[in-house]
Amino acid sequence: MFGVVFAAALPQPRLAAVGESVGGVVGFGLGCAAVLWIVAAGVVMPLWLSAVGFPSPPPLPNLGAMGLLTHLVFGLVLVVSYHYPR
Numbered sequence: 001m002f003g004v005v006f007a008a009a010l011p012q013p014r015l016a017a018v019g020e021s022v023g024g025v026v027g028f029g030l031g032c033a034a035v036l037w038i039v040a041a042g043v044v045m046p047l048w049l050s051a052v053g054f055p056s057p058p059p060l061p062n063l064g065a066m067g068l069l070t071h072l073v074f075g076l077v078l079v080v081s082y083h084y085p086r
Contacts, residue, residue, distance in 0.1 A: 033075025
């Protein structure tokens with residue numbers, strides 16, 4: 001779902017210039033991954049797991065370095081998948 005949102009956002013008129021250069025796409029991809037790490041993994045996931053009664057939900061906020069690293073790798077894979085087949 002997040003990859004589809006990324007791919008749908010780049011062709012929009014406000015972001016069209018970003019999608020033209022490799023550096024712009026890489027920066028946008030890493031920025032999206034970092035925001036995803038903070039919002040989805042850091043805040044939403046612990047709140048949701050607590051709400052559904054998960055036995056030991058992660059702490060709030062859940063902002064570990066390994067989580068950031070894996071989200072940044074996701075962002076780079078997303079960039080390669082989006083930019084290079086074009």
